[in-house]
Amino acid sequence: MDFKTKYLIAVIGPTAIGKTALSIKLAQHFKTQIISADSRQFYKEMQIGTAAPTDEELRAAPHHFIHHKSIHDDYNVGAFEKDALLKLDELYRDNNLVILVGGSGLYVDAVTKGLDYFPEVNPEIRNELNIELKEKGLTHLQEKLQKLDNESYQNIAIDNPHRVIRALEICLGTGKPYSSFLNKGKVSRNFKTITIGLDAERPTIYDRINKRVDIMMAMGLLDEVKQLQKQQQLNALNTVGYKELFNYLKGTWDFDFAISEIKKNSRRFAKRQLTWFKRNKQTLWFPYDTSLENITTEIEKIITEND
Incomplete structure:
Protein backbone atom coordinates (compact mmCIF):
# COMPACT_ATOMS: atom_id res chain seq x y z
CA MET A 1 0.00 0.00 0.00
CA ASP A 2 1.10 3.54 -0.75
CA PHE A 3 0.06 6.13 1.84
CA LYS A 4 1.27 9.43 3.26
CA THR A 5 0.76 8.92 7.01
CA LYS A 6 3.06 6.76 9.11
CA TYR A 7 1.29 3.89 10.88
CA LEU A 8 2.12 1.68 13.83
CA ILE A 9 0.19 -1.59 14.01
CA ALA A 10 0.17 -2.66 17.68
CA VAL A 11 -0.58 -6.36 18.21
CA ILE A 12 -1.75 -7.05 21.78
CA GLY A 13 -3.51 -9.75 23.78
CA PRO A 14 -2.98 -12.20 26.63
CA THR A 15 -0.02 -14.51 26.91
CA ALA A 16 0.01 -17.57 24.60
CA ILE A 17 -2.72 -16.17 22.33
CA GLY A 18 -0.57 -16.06 19.17
CA LYS A 19 0.75 -12.49 19.01
CA THR A 20 4.22 -13.45 17.75
CA ALA A 21 2.86 -15.54 14.88
CA LEU A 22 0.45 -12.81 13.79
CA SER A 23 3.06 -10.05 14.02
CA ILE A 24 5.41 -12.01 11.74
CA LYS A 25 2.63 -12.60 9.19
CA LEU A 26 1.75 -8.90 9.27
CA ALA A 27 5.39 -7.89 8.85
CA GLN A 28 5.70 -10.19 5.86
CA HIS A 29 2.42 -8.95 4.34
CA PHE A 30 3.36 -5.27 4.69
CA LYS A 31 7.07 -5.91 4.00
CA THR A 32 8.14 -4.21 7.21
CA GLN A 33 9.82 -4.78 10.58
CA ILE A 34 8.79 -5.60 14.16
CA ILE A 35 9.42 -3.81 17.46
CA SER A 36 8.96 -6.02 20.51
CA ALA A 37 7.32 -4.45 23.57
CA ASP A 38 7.61 -7.52 25.76
CA SER A 39 9.53 -6.37 28.84
CA ARG A 40 10.97 -9.82 29.60
CA GLN A 41 12.01 -10.76 26.06
CA PHE A 42 14.54 -7.90 26.25
CA TYR A 43 16.83 -10.11 28.35
CA LYS A 44 19.21 -12.44 26.54
CA GLU A 45 19.47 -14.86 29.48
CA MET A 46 15.71 -15.50 29.43
CA GLN A 47 14.91 -17.34 26.21
CA ILE A 48 12.60 -20.24 27.02
CA GLY A 49 10.59 -18.90 29.94
CA THR A 50 9.63 -15.70 28.11
CA ALA A 51 8.49 -17.51 24.94
CA ALA A 52 10.81 -15.26 22.95
CA PRO A 53 10.72 -15.68 19.16
CA THR A 54 12.76 -18.65 17.98
CA ASP A 55 15.72 -18.27 15.62
CA GLU A 56 13.43 -19.36 12.79
CA GLU A 57 10.85 -16.72 13.71
CA LEU A 58 13.54 -14.04 13.99
CA ARG A 59 14.71 -14.93 10.49
CA ALA A 60 11.14 -14.73 9.15
CA ALA A 61 10.94 -10.97 9.84
CA PRO A 62 13.38 -8.36 11.21
CA HIS A 63 12.87 -7.88 14.98
CA HIS A 64 14.11 -5.17 17.34
CA PHE A 65 14.42 -5.21 21.16
CA ILE A 66 14.72 -8.99 21.47
CA HIS A 67 17.60 -10.08 23.76
CA HIS A 68 19.32 -6.69 23.48
CA LYS A 69 19.82 -6.39 27.26
CA SER A 70 21.20 -8.45 30.14
CA ILE A 71 19.32 -9.19 33.37
CA HIS A 72 22.12 -7.22 35.06
CA ASP A 73 21.28 -4.04 33.12
CA ASP A 74 19.21 -1.28 34.69
CA TYR A 75 16.53 -0.92 32.00
CA ASN A 76 13.04 0.44 32.48
CA VAL A 77 9.97 1.57 30.58
CA GLY A 78 11.22 5.16 30.27
CA ALA A 79 14.45 4.02 28.63
CA PHE A 80 12.50 1.69 26.35
CA GLU A 81 10.17 4.50 25.26
CA LYS A 82 13.14 6.63 24.16
CA ASP A 83 14.89 3.72 22.43
CA ALA A 84 11.73 2.57 20.64
CA LEU A 85 10.88 6.07 19.36
CA LEU A 86 14.41 6.49 18.00
CA LYS A 87 14.14 3.11 16.27
CA LEU A 88 10.74 4.05 14.82
CA ASP A 89 12.16 7.28 13.39
CA GLU A 90 14.83 5.18 11.71
CA LEU A 91 12.41 2.55 10.38
CA TYR A 92 9.95 5.14 9.06
CA ARG A 93 12.62 6.37 6.64
CA ASP A 94 12.07 3.23 4.58
CA ASN A 95 8.66 2.05 5.83
CA ASN A 96 5.30 3.79 6.12
CA LEU A 97 4.12 1.10 8.51
CA VAL A 98 5.82 -0.75 11.41
CA ILE A 99 4.56 -3.56 13.66
CA LEU A 100 4.67 -3.31 17.48
CA VAL A 101 3.96 -6.49 19.43
CA GLY A 102 3.89 -7.36 23.11
CA GLY A 103 1.94 -8.38 26.16
CA SER A 104 3.42 -5.72 28.45
CA GLY A 105 0.65 -3.14 28.42
CA LEU A 106 2.66 -0.36 30.05
CA TYR A 107 5.43 -0.74 27.45
CA VAL A 108 2.96 -0.73 24.55
CA ASP A 109 1.29 2.39 25.96
CA ALA A 110 4.67 4.10 26.46
CA VAL A 111 5.32 3.89 22.71
CA THR A 112 1.81 4.59 21.46
CA LYS A 113 0.69 7.26 23.96
CA GLY A 114 3.67 8.32 26.06
CA LEU A 115 4.29 7.73 29.74
CA ASP A 116 2.18 9.20 32.49
CA TYR A 117 3.59 12.02 34.61
CA PHE A 118 4.03 11.37 38.33
CA PRO A 119 5.07 14.05 40.83
CA GLU A 120 8.25 13.66 42.85
CA VAL A 121 7.68 12.11 46.27
CA ASN A 122 9.89 11.79 49.33
CA LEU A 182 -2.76 7.64 34.61
CA ASN A 183 -3.79 8.67 31.10
CA LYS A 184 -3.43 12.41 31.73
CA GLY A 185 -2.01 14.74 29.10
CA LYS A 186 -0.63 12.16 26.71
CA VAL A 187 1.94 13.34 24.19
CA SER A 188 1.28 13.47 20.47
CA ARG A 189 3.06 11.08 18.13
CA ASN A 190 4.13 11.54 14.51
CA PHE A 191 2.41 8.28 13.58
CA LYS A 192 -1.09 6.85 13.89
CA THR A 193 -1.62 3.67 15.87
CA ILE A 194 -3.99 0.90 14.84
CA THR A 195 -4.32 -1.57 17.70
CA ILE A 196 -5.16 -5.19 16.91
CA GLY A 197 -6.20 -7.37 19.84
CA LEU A 198 -6.33 -11.17 19.85
CA ASP A 199 -8.74 -12.85 22.25
CA ALA A 200 -10.51 -16.14 22.94
CA GLU A 201 -12.91 -17.66 25.42
CA ARG A 202 -11.31 -18.09 28.84
CA PRO A 203 -11.13 -21.92 28.66
CA THR A 204 -9.29 -21.65 25.32
CA ILE A 205 -6.81 -19.10 26.69
CA TYR A 206 -6.17 -21.23 29.77
CA ASP A 207 -5.72 -24.37 27.68
CA ARG A 208 -3.20 -22.62 25.43
CA ILE A 209 -1.32 -21.38 28.51
CA ASN A 210 -1.19 -24.86 30.06
CA LYS A 211 0.11 -26.34 26.81
CA ARG A 212 2.72 -23.61 26.44
CA VAL A 213 4.06 -24.29 29.95
CA ASP A 214 4.37 -28.00 29.09
CA ILE A 215 6.23 -27.09 25.89
CA MET A 216 8.57 -24.76 27.80
CA MET A 217 9.42 -27.52 30.26
CA ALA A 218 10.08 -29.92 27.36
CA MET A 219 12.36 -27.30 25.77
CA GLY A 220 14.53 -27.14 28.91
CA LEU A 221 13.11 -24.35 31.07
CA LEU A 222 14.33 -26.04 34.25
CA ASP A 223 17.93 -26.03 32.98
CA GLU A 224 17.58 -22.36 32.00
CA VAL A 225 16.37 -21.52 35.51
CA LYS A 226 19.19 -23.54 37.12
CA GLN A 227 21.74 -21.42 35.25
CA LEU A 228 20.12 -18.26 36.67
CA GLN A 229 19.69 -19.49 40.24
CA LYS A 230 22.54 -17.38 41.65
CA GLN A 231 20.97 -14.20 40.20
CA GLN A 232 17.41 -14.91 41.37
CA GLN A 233 17.28 -11.71 43.45
CA LEU A 234 17.35 -9.57 40.28
CA ASN A 235 14.10 -7.84 39.35
CA ALA A 236 14.08 -9.28 35.82
CA LEU A 237 13.86 -12.78 37.28
CA ASN A 238 10.82 -11.99 39.42
CA THR A 239 8.87 -13.45 36.53
CA VAL A 240 6.31 -16.21 36.16
CA GLY A 241 8.05 -19.44 35.19
CA TYR A 242 11.29 -18.50 36.92
CA LYS A 243 10.26 -17.66 40.48
CA GLU A 244 8.21 -20.87 40.83
CA LEU A 245 11.12 -23.04 39.70
CA PHE A 246 13.46 -21.19 42.05
CA ASN A 247 11.13 -22.35 44.85
CA TYR A 248 11.41 -25.92 43.55
CA LEU A 249 15.21 -25.72 43.40
CA LYS A 250 15.32 -24.35 46.96
CA GLY A 251 13.27 -27.35 48.10
CA THR A 252 10.32 -25.16 49.15
CA TRP A 253 7.93 -26.79 46.64
CA ASP A 254 7.85 -30.14 44.93
CA PHE A 255 8.17 -30.28 41.15
CA ASP A 256 4.52 -30.94 40.24
CA PHE A 257 3.31 -28.16 42.51
CA ALA A 258 5.82 -25.71 41.00
CA ILE A 259 4.53 -26.50 37.49
CA SER A 260 0.91 -26.10 38.60
CA GLU A 261 1.83 -22.71 40.11
CA ILE A 262 3.44 -21.57 36.84
CA LYS A 263 0.20 -22.43 35.03
CA LYS A 264 -1.97 -20.76 37.68
CA ASN A 265 0.14 -17.58 37.79
CA SER A 266 0.26 -17.44 33.98
CA ARG A 267 -3.54 -17.61 33.90
CA ARG A 268 -3.74 -14.79 36.45
CA PHE A 269 -1.29 -12.76 34.38
CA ALA A 270 -3.43 -13.27 31.26
CA LYS A 271 -6.47 -12.02 33.16
CA ARG A 272 -4.60 -8.85 34.22
CA GLN A 273 -3.35 -8.32 30.67
CA LEU A 274 -6.90 -8.42 29.31
CA THR A 275 -8.11 -6.01 32.02
CA TRP A 276 -5.37 -3.56 30.97
CA PHE A 277 -5.86 -3.94 27.22
CA LYS A 278 -9.68 -3.75 27.32
CA ARG A 279 -9.39 -0.16 28.62
CA ASN A 280 -8.50 0.96 25.10
CA LYS A 281 -11.87 1.27 23.40
CA GLN A 282 -10.27 1.88 19.98
CA THR A 283 -8.77 -1.61 19.83
CA LEU A 284 -9.99 -3.88 17.02
CA TRP A 285 -10.52 -7.27 18.67
CA PHE A 286 -10.35 -10.50 16.68
CA PRO A 287 -10.75 -14.14 17.68
CA TYR A 288 -7.24 -15.63 17.98
CA ASP A 289 -7.82 -17.90 14.96
CA THR A 290 -8.99 -15.14 12.57
CA SER A 291 -7.36 -15.41 9.15
CA LEU A 292 -4.57 -13.02 8.19
CA GLU A 293 -6.62 -11.87 5.20
CA ASN A 294 -9.52 -10.71 7.41
CA ILE A 295 -7.18 -8.77 9.70
CA THR A 296 -5.19 -7.11 6.90
CA THR A 297 -8.43 -6.20 5.13
CA GLU A 298 -9.59 -4.31 8.23
CA ILE A 299 -6.21 -2.58 8.63
CA GLU A 300 -6.11 -1.53 4.97
CA LYS A 301 -9.71 -0.28 5.18
CA ILE A 302 -8.81 2.01 8.12
CA ILE A 303 -5.72 3.31 6.35
CA THR A 304 -7.68 4.01 3.17
CA GLU A 305 -10.35 5.89 5.13
CA ASN A 306 -7.80 7.98 7.05
CA ASP A 307 -5.26 8.71 4.34
Missing part, protein backbone atom coordinates in the same frame (compact mmCIF):
# COMPACT_ATOMS: atom_id res chain seq x y z
CA PRO A 123 12.34 8.90 48.66
CA GLU A 124 12.06 7.94 52.33
CA ILE A 125 8.57 6.58 51.60
CA ARG A 126 10.03 3.98 49.26
CA ASN A 127 12.65 3.04 51.84
CA GLU A 128 9.94 2.50 54.45
CA LEU A 129 7.87 0.42 52.04
CA ASN A 130 10.90 -1.77 51.26
CA ILE A 131 11.35 -2.35 54.99
CA GLU A 132 7.65 -3.28 55.27
CA LEU A 133 8.07 -5.68 52.35
CA LYS A 134 10.98 -7.37 54.10
CA GLU A 135 9.34 -7.54 57.52
CA LYS A 136 5.65 -8.10 56.69
CA GLY A 137 5.68 -9.53 53.15
CA LEU A 138 4.10 -8.67 49.81
CA THR A 139 0.57 -9.61 50.87
CA HIS A 140 0.63 -6.85 53.49
CA LEU A 141 1.55 -4.27 50.83
CA GLN A 142 -1.05 -5.62 48.42
CA GLU A 143 -3.77 -5.21 51.07
CA LYS A 144 -2.54 -1.70 51.77
CA LEU A 145 -2.79 -0.80 48.07
CA GLN A 146 -6.25 -2.34 47.82
CA LYS A 147 -7.47 0.03 50.56
CA LEU A 148 -5.78 3.12 49.12
CA ASP A 149 -6.36 2.52 45.39
CA ASN A 150 -8.48 -0.46 44.44
CA GLU A 151 -8.32 0.44 40.74
CA SER A 152 -4.54 0.06 40.71
CA TYR A 153 -4.81 -3.08 42.83
CA GLN A 154 -7.02 -4.59 40.12
CA ASN A 155 -4.89 -3.49 37.16
CA ILE A 156 -1.18 -3.50 37.97
CA ALA A 157 1.10 -6.56 38.13
CA ILE A 158 0.12 -7.21 41.74
CA ASP A 159 2.64 -10.04 42.17
CA ASN A 160 5.51 -7.69 41.31
CA PRO A 161 6.71 -5.98 44.52
CA HIS A 162 8.38 -3.15 42.55
CA ARG A 163 5.07 -2.24 40.89
CA VAL A 164 3.16 -2.45 44.18
CA ILE A 165 5.71 -0.25 45.98
CA ARG A 166 5.70 2.26 43.10
CA ALA A 167 1.91 2.59 43.28
CA LEU A 168 1.95 2.85 47.07
CA GLU A 169 4.66 5.51 47.21
CA ILE A 170 2.62 7.72 44.87
CA CYS A 171 -0.54 7.14 46.95
CA LEU A 172 1.25 7.92 50.22
CA GLY A 173 3.42 10.73 48.88
CA THR A 174 0.66 12.67 47.12
CA GLY A 175 -2.46 11.71 49.07
CA LYS A 176 -4.05 10.78 45.73
CA PRO A 177 -4.56 7.35 44.11
CA TYR A 178 -1.78 6.21 41.77
CA SER A 179 -4.50 5.51 39.17
CA SER A 180 -5.56 9.19 39.19
CA PHE A 181 -2.28 10.11 37.46
Whole structure:
Protein backbone atom coordinates (compact mmCIF):
# COMPACT_ATOMS: atom_id res chain seq x y z
CA MET A 1 0.00 0.00 0.00
CA ASP A 2 1.10 3.54 -0.75
CA PHE A 3 0.06 6.13 1.84
CA LYS A 4 1.27 9.43 3.26
CA THR A 5 0.76 8.92 7.01
CA LYS A 6 3.06 6.76 9.11
CA TYR A 7 1.29 3.89 10.88
CA LEU A 8 2.12 1.68 13.83
CA ILE A 9 0.19 -1.59 14.01
CA ALA A 10 0.17 -2.66 17.68
CA VAL A 11 -0.58 -6.36 18.21
CA ILE A 12 -1.75 -7.05 21.78
CA GLY A 13 -3.51 -9.75 23.78
CA PRO A 14 -2.98 -12.20 26.63
CA THR A 15 -0.02 -14.51 26.91
CA ALA A 16 0.01 -17.57 24.60
CA ILE A 17 -2.72 -16.17 22.33
CA GLY A 18 -0.57 -16.06 19.17
CA LYS A 19 0.75 -12.49 19.01
CA THR A 20 4.22 -13.45 17.75
CA ALA A 21 2.86 -15.54 14.88
CA LEU A 22 0.45 -12.81 13.79
CA SER A 23 3.06 -10.05 14.02
CA ILE A 24 5.41 -12.01 11.74
CA LYS A 25 2.63 -12.60 9.19
CA LEU A 26 1.75 -8.90 9.27
CA ALA A 27 5.39 -7.89 8.85
CA GLN A 28 5.70 -10.19 5.86
CA HIS A 29 2.42 -8.95 4.34
CA PHE A 30 3.36 -5.27 4.69
CA LYS A 31 7.07 -5.91 4.00
CA THR A 32 8.14 -4.21 7.21
CA GLN A 33 9.82 -4.78 10.58
CA ILE A 34 8.79 -5.60 14.16
CA ILE A 35 9.42 -3.81 17.46
CA SER A 36 8.96 -6.02 20.51
CA ALA A 37 7.32 -4.45 23.57
CA ASP A 38 7.61 -7.52 25.76
CA SER A 39 9.53 -6.37 28.84
CA ARG A 40 10.97 -9.82 29.60
CA GLN A 41 12.01 -10.76 26.06
CA PHE A 42 14.54 -7.90 26.25
CA TYR A 43 16.83 -10.11 28.35
CA LYS A 44 19.21 -12.44 26.54
CA GLU A 45 19.47 -14.86 29.48
CA MET A 46 15.71 -15.50 29.43
CA GLN A 47 14.91 -17.34 26.21
CA ILE A 48 12.60 -20.24 27.02
CA GLY A 49 10.59 -18.90 29.94
CA THR A 50 9.63 -15.70 28.11
CA ALA A 51 8.49 -17.51 24.94
CA ALA A 52 10.81 -15.26 22.95
CA PRO A 53 10.72 -15.68 19.16
CA THR A 54 12.76 -18.65 17.98
CA ASP A 55 15.72 -18.27 15.62
CA GLU A 56 13.43 -19.36 12.79
CA GLU A 57 10.85 -16.72 13.71
CA LEU A 58 13.54 -14.04 13.99
CA ARG A 59 14.71 -14.93 10.49
CA ALA A 60 11.14 -14.73 9.15
CA ALA A 61 10.94 -10.97 9.84
CA PRO A 62 13.38 -8.36 11.21
CA HIS A 63 12.87 -7.88 14.98
CA HIS A 64 14.11 -5.17 17.34
CA PHE A 65 14.42 -5.21 21.16
CA ILE A 66 14.72 -8.99 21.47
CA HIS A 67 17.60 -10.08 23.76
CA HIS A 68 19.32 -6.69 23.48
CA LYS A 69 19.82 -6.39 27.26
CA SER A 70 21.20 -8.45 30.14
CA ILE A 71 19.32 -9.19 33.37
CA HIS A 72 22.12 -7.22 35.06
CA ASP A 73 21.28 -4.04 33.12
CA ASP A 74 19.21 -1.28 34.69
CA TYR A 75 16.53 -0.92 32.00
CA ASN A 76 13.04 0.44 32.48
CA VAL A 77 9.97 1.57 30.58
CA GLY A 78 11.22 5.16 30.27
CA ALA A 79 14.45 4.02 28.63
CA PHE A 80 12.50 1.69 26.35
CA GLU A 81 10.17 4.50 25.26
CA LYS A 82 13.14 6.63 24.16
CA ASP A 83 14.89 3.72 22.43
CA ALA A 84 11.73 2.57 20.64
CA LEU A 85 10.88 6.07 19.36
CA LEU A 86 14.41 6.49 18.00
CA LYS A 87 14.14 3.11 16.27
CA LEU A 88 10.74 4.05 14.82
CA ASP A 89 12.16 7.28 13.39
CA GLU A 90 14.83 5.18 11.71
CA LEU A 91 12.41 2.55 10.38
CA TYR A 92 9.95 5.14 9.06
CA ARG A 93 12.62 6.37 6.64
CA ASP A 94 12.07 3.23 4.58
CA ASN A 95 8.66 2.05 5.83
CA ASN A 96 5.30 3.79 6.12
CA LEU A 97 4.12 1.10 8.51
CA VAL A 98 5.82 -0.75 11.41
CA ILE A 99 4.56 -3.56 13.66
CA LEU A 100 4.67 -3.31 17.48
CA VAL A 101 3.96 -6.49 19.43
CA GLY A 102 3.89 -7.36 23.11
CA GLY A 103 1.94 -8.38 26.16
CA SER A 104 3.42 -5.72 28.45
CA GLY A 105 0.65 -3.14 28.42
CA LEU A 106 2.66 -0.36 30.05
CA TYR A 107 5.43 -0.74 27.45
CA VAL A 108 2.96 -0.73 24.55
CA ASP A 109 1.29 2.39 25.96
CA ALA A 110 4.67 4.10 26.46
CA VAL A 111 5.32 3.89 22.71
CA THR A 112 1.81 4.59 21.46
CA LYS A 113 0.69 7.26 23.96
CA GLY A 114 3.67 8.32 26.06
CA LEU A 115 4.29 7.73 29.74
CA ASP A 116 2.18 9.20 32.49
CA TYR A 117 3.59 12.02 34.61
CA PHE A 118 4.03 11.37 38.33
CA PRO A 119 5.07 14.05 40.83
CA GLU A 120 8.25 13.66 42.85
CA VAL A 121 7.68 12.11 46.27
CA ASN A 122 9.89 11.79 49.33
CA PRO A 123 12.34 8.90 48.66
CA GLU A 124 12.06 7.94 52.33
CA ILE A 125 8.57 6.58 51.60
CA ARG A 126 10.03 3.98 49.26
CA ASN A 127 12.65 3.04 51.84
CA GLU A 128 9.94 2.50 54.45
CA LEU A 129 7.87 0.42 52.04
CA ASN A 130 10.90 -1.77 51.26
CA ILE A 131 11.35 -2.35 54.99
CA GLU A 132 7.65 -3.28 55.27
CA LEU A 133 8.07 -5.68 52.35
CA LYS A 134 10.98 -7.37 54.10
CA GLU A 135 9.34 -7.54 57.52
CA LYS A 136 5.65 -8.10 56.69
CA GLY A 137 5.68 -9.53 53.15
CA LEU A 138 4.10 -8.67 49.81
CA THR A 139 0.57 -9.61 50.87
CA HIS A 140 0.63 -6.85 53.49
CA LEU A 141 1.55 -4.27 50.83
CA GLN A 142 -1.05 -5.62 48.42
CA GLU A 143 -3.77 -5.21 51.07
CA LYS A 144 -2.54 -1.70 51.77
CA LEU A 145 -2.79 -0.80 48.07
CA GLN A 146 -6.25 -2.34 47.82
CA LYS A 147 -7.47 0.03 50.56
CA LEU A 148 -5.78 3.12 49.12
CA ASP A 149 -6.36 2.52 45.39
CA ASN A 150 -8.48 -0.46 44.44
CA GLU A 151 -8.32 0.44 40.74
CA SER A 152 -4.54 0.06 40.71
CA TYR A 153 -4.81 -3.08 42.83
CA GLN A 154 -7.02 -4.59 40.12
CA ASN A 155 -4.89 -3.49 37.16
CA ILE A 156 -1.18 -3.50 37.97
CA ALA A 157 1.10 -6.56 38.13
CA ILE A 158 0.12 -7.21 41.74
CA ASP A 159 2.64 -10.04 42.17
CA ASN A 160 5.51 -7.69 41.31
CA PRO A 161 6.71 -5.98 44.52
CA HIS A 162 8.38 -3.15 42.55
CA ARG A 163 5.07 -2.24 40.89
CA VAL A 164 3.16 -2.45 44.18
CA ILE A 165 5.71 -0.25 45.98
CA ARG A 166 5.70 2.26 43.10
CA ALA A 167 1.91 2.59 43.28
CA LEU A 168 1.95 2.85 47.07
CA GLU A 169 4.66 5.51 47.21
CA ILE A 170 2.62 7.72 44.87
CA CYS A 171 -0.54 7.14 46.95
CA LEU A 172 1.25 7.92 50.22
CA GLY A 173 3.42 10.73 48.88
CA THR A 174 0.66 12.67 47.12
CA GLY A 175 -2.46 11.71 49.07
CA LYS A 176 -4.05 10.78 45.73
CA PRO A 177 -4.56 7.35 44.11
CA TYR A 178 -1.78 6.21 41.77
CA SER A 179 -4.50 5.51 39.17
CA SER A 180 -5.56 9.19 39.19
CA PHE A 181 -2.28 10.11 37.46
CA LEU A 182 -2.76 7.64 34.61
CA ASN A 183 -3.79 8.67 31.10
CA LYS A 184 -3.43 12.41 31.73
CA GLY A 185 -2.01 14.74 29.10
CA LYS A 186 -0.63 12.16 26.71
CA VAL A 187 1.94 13.34 24.19
CA SER A 188 1.28 13.47 20.47
CA ARG A 189 3.06 11.08 18.13
CA ASN A 190 4.13 11.54 14.51
CA PHE A 191 2.41 8.28 13.58
CA LYS A 192 -1.09 6.85 13.89
CA THR A 193 -1.62 3.67 15.87
CA ILE A 194 -3.99 0.90 14.84
CA THR A 195 -4.32 -1.57 17.70
CA ILE A 196 -5.16 -5.19 16.91
CA GLY A 197 -6.20 -7.37 19.84
CA LEU A 198 -6.33 -11.17 19.85
CA ASP A 199 -8.74 -12.85 22.25
CA ALA A 200 -10.51 -16.14 22.94
CA GLU A 201 -12.91 -17.66 25.42
CA ARG A 202 -11.31 -18.09 28.84
CA PRO A 203 -11.13 -21.92 28.66
CA THR A 204 -9.29 -21.65 25.32
CA ILE A 205 -6.81 -19.10 26.69
CA TYR A 206 -6.17 -21.23 29.77
CA ASP A 207 -5.72 -24.37 27.68
CA ARG A 208 -3.20 -22.62 25.43
CA ILE A 209 -1.32 -21.38 28.51
CA ASN A 210 -1.19 -24.86 30.06
CA LYS A 211 0.11 -26.34 26.81
CA ARG A 212 2.72 -23.61 26.44
CA VAL A 213 4.06 -24.29 29.95
CA ASP A 214 4.37 -28.00 29.09
CA ILE A 215 6.23 -27.09 25.89
CA MET A 216 8.57 -24.76 27.80
CA MET A 217 9.42 -27.52 30.26
CA ALA A 218 10.08 -29.92 27.36
CA MET A 219 12.36 -27.30 25.77
CA GLY A 220 14.53 -27.14 28.91
CA LEU A 221 13.11 -24.35 31.07
CA LEU A 222 14.33 -26.04 34.25
CA ASP A 223 17.93 -26.03 32.98
CA GLU A 224 17.58 -22.36 32.00
CA VAL A 225 16.37 -21.52 35.51
CA LYS A 226 19.19 -23.54 37.12
CA GLN A 227 21.74 -21.42 35.25
CA LEU A 228 20.12 -18.26 36.67
CA GLN A 229 19.69 -19.49 40.24
CA LYS A 230 22.54 -17.38 41.65
CA GLN A 231 20.97 -14.20 40.20
CA GLN A 232 17.41 -14.91 41.37
CA GLN A 233 17.28 -11.71 43.45
CA LEU A 234 17.35 -9.57 40.28
CA ASN A 235 14.10 -7.84 39.35
CA ALA A 236 14.08 -9.28 35.82
CA LEU A 237 13.86 -12.78 37.28
CA ASN A 238 10.82 -11.99 39.42
CA THR A 239 8.87 -13.45 36.53
CA VAL A 240 6.31 -16.21 36.16
CA GLY A 241 8.05 -19.44 35.19
CA TYR A 242 11.29 -18.50 36.92
CA LYS A 243 10.26 -17.66 40.48
CA GLU A 244 8.21 -20.87 40.83
CA LEU A 245 11.12 -23.04 39.70
CA PHE A 246 13.46 -21.19 42.05
CA ASN A 247 11.13 -22.35 44.85
CA TYR A 248 11.41 -25.92 43.55
CA LEU A 249 15.21 -25.72 43.40
CA LYS A 250 15.32 -24.35 46.96
CA GLY A 251 13.27 -27.35 48.10
CA THR A 252 10.32 -25.16 49.15
CA TRP A 253 7.93 -26.79 46.64
CA ASP A 254 7.85 -30.14 44.93
CA PHE A 255 8.17 -30.28 41.15
CA ASP A 256 4.52 -30.94 40.24
CA PHE A 257 3.31 -28.16 42.51
CA ALA A 258 5.82 -25.71 41.00
CA ILE A 259 4.53 -26.50 37.49
CA SER A 260 0.91 -26.10 38.60
CA GLU A 261 1.83 -22.71 40.11
CA ILE A 262 3.44 -21.57 36.84
CA LYS A 263 0.20 -22.43 35.03
CA LYS A 264 -1.97 -20.76 37.68
CA ASN A 265 0.14 -17.58 37.79
CA SER A 266 0.26 -17.44 33.98
CA ARG A 267 -3.54 -17.61 33.90
CA ARG A 268 -3.74 -14.79 36.45
CA PHE A 269 -1.29 -12.76 34.38
CA ALA A 270 -3.43 -13.27 31.26
CA LYS A 271 -6.47 -12.02 33.16
CA ARG A 272 -4.60 -8.85 34.22
CA GLN A 273 -3.35 -8.32 30.67
CA LEU A 274 -6.90 -8.42 29.31
CA THR A 275 -8.11 -6.01 32.02
CA TRP A 276 -5.37 -3.56 30.97
CA PHE A 277 -5.86 -3.94 27.22
CA LYS A 278 -9.68 -3.75 27.32
CA ARG A 279 -9.39 -0.16 28.62
CA ASN A 280 -8.50 0.96 25.10
CA LYS A 281 -11.87 1.27 23.40
CA GLN A 282 -10.27 1.88 19.98
CA THR A 283 -8.77 -1.61 19.83
CA LEU A 284 -9.99 -3.88 17.02
CA TRP A 285 -10.52 -7.27 18.67
CA PHE A 286 -10.35 -10.50 16.68
CA PRO A 287 -10.75 -14.14 17.68
CA TYR A 288 -7.24 -15.63 17.98
CA ASP A 289 -7.82 -17.90 14.96
CA THR A 290 -8.99 -15.14 12.57
CA SER A 291 -7.36 -15.41 9.15
CA LEU A 292 -4.57 -13.02 8.19
CA GLU A 293 -6.62 -11.87 5.20
CA ASN A 294 -9.52 -10.71 7.41
CA ILE A 295 -7.18 -8.77 9.70
CA THR A 296 -5.19 -7.11 6.90
CA THR A 297 -8.43 -6.20 5.13
CA GLU A 298 -9.59 -4.31 8.23
CA ILE A 299 -6.21 -2.58 8.63
CA GLU A 300 -6.11 -1.53 4.97
CA LYS A 301 -9.71 -0.28 5.18
CA ILE A 302 -8.81 2.01 8.12
CA ILE A 303 -5.72 3.31 6.35
CA THR A 304 -7.68 4.01 3.17
CA GLU A 305 -10.35 5.89 5.13
CA ASN A 306 -7.80 7.98 7.05
CA ASP A 307 -5.26 8.71 4.34
